Amino acid sequence: MSCKRIEERPGLPELVLEHGSARVRLSLQGAHITQFSIEGEELLWVSQCARFEKGAGIRGGIPLCWPWFGASLDANDWPQHGFARTSDFQLLSQTSDAHHTGVTLTLTGPVPVPSWEGIASLEVDIRLSDHLWMEARTRNCSDRDLLIGAGLHTYFAVSDSRQVSLPALTGLAYLDKTESFQRKIQAEPLSIEGEVDRVYQDPPSQVELLQTKAEHRIAVDAWGNTDLVVWNPGPTVAAAMADFDNEGYRRMVCVEPAIALDHRVRLAPGESVAIGQTLRRL
Ligand code: BG6
Numbered sequence: 001m002s003c004k005r006i007e008e009r010p011g012l013p014e015l016v017l018e019h020g021s022a023r024v025r026l027s028l029q030g031a032h033i034t035q036f037s038i039e040g041e042e043l044l045w046v047s048q049c050a051r052f053e054k055g056a057g058i059r060g061g062i063p064l065c066w067p068w069f070g071a072s073l074d075a076n077d078w079p080q081h082g083f084a085r086t087s088d089f090q091l092l093s094q095t096s097d098a099h100h101t102g103v104t105l106t107l108t109g110p111v112p113v114p115s116w117e118g119i120a121s122l123e124v125d126i127r128l129s130d131h132l133w134m135e136a137r138t139r140n141c142s143d144r145d146l147l148i149g150a151g152l153h154t155y156f157a158v159s160d161s162r163q164v165s166l167p168a169l170t171g172l173a174y175l176d177k178t179e180s181f182q183r184k185i186q187a188e189p190l191s192i193e194g195e196v197d198r199v200y201q202d203p204p205s206q207v208e209l210l211q212t213k214a215e216h217r218i219a220v221d222a223w224g225n226t227d228l229v230v231w232n233p234g235p236t237v238a239a240a241m242a243d244f245d246n247e248g249y250r251r252m253v254c255v256e257p258a259i260a261l262d263h264r265v266r267l268a269p270g271e272s273v274a275i276g277q278t279l280r281r282l
Helices: 234-239
Strands: 002-006 016-019 022-027 032-037 089-096 101-107 121-127 133-139 146-148 150-152 154-157 173-177 182-185 198-201 205-210 218-225 225-232 250-258 266-267 272-281
Touching: 002 089, 016 101, 016 121, 022 101, 022 121, 089 121, 089 154, 133 146, 133 150, 146 173, 150 272, 173 225, 182 225, 250 272, 266 272
Parallel strands: none
Antiparallel strands: 002 016, 016 022, 022 032, 089 101, 101 121, 121 133, 133 272, 146 266, 150 250, 154 250, 173 182, 173 198, 198 225, 205 218, 218 272, 225 250
């Protein structure tokens, strides 16, 4: 059991948590988990072309989207998925006992979007045991209401995205971002072919990600989310993204508990909201 700071990526301090055979690596920029492995098996995908640079989002792992998810509803020129993922966090505390190793991080960087008028605290708890548990908590520290969105933008590593299934989503309504947010029903089991970008509304709290050929199942238990986003860019969109490696879209599927679009939570002064998930290999 340990938590240590490493400096392999200049300008991007990182922490490594170890507990038994489980390992988490995370960047203090964005409180961004870039590795979660169990017995040497990587559960998260990180692009071979990911940029590990100050101020750049990291393609893969678990970017934390905050204080909005996706495009901002308030201004066209605000960055997609908010600014937390490119902001600095500080280590607030760490714990380690027989059951888990954990850290709490807090957002400290200056708000890089001056026209965003929120005053809020954001704390992220990460606990590692035989599974990963994480929660992001926002508190409105201002004297007026604050609208908060968020997302745990989890890139799962898969052997072939075409063989992935998410049975819990069958029958749910979703908004199809590839077709101007048209509302549709997931009548057939979801299959990842080409670009998939869907916001499932009112999702179940537990979703299993199955890979048909490999003996490989991951359970995602989420709370505090109003939506579950499934994203795979497919070959064309991926090829246009400089930080997506060739064939990367075959090796990943994003399953993202989120408070998306107009589901943003209105926090009165002093109120808090939390969004979290556990990831467990079955
Ligand atoms: C997903 C969105 O959550 O993130 C997609 O639904 C988006 O629309 C994807 O393309 C990646 O976003 P970004 O900002 O990391 O390139």
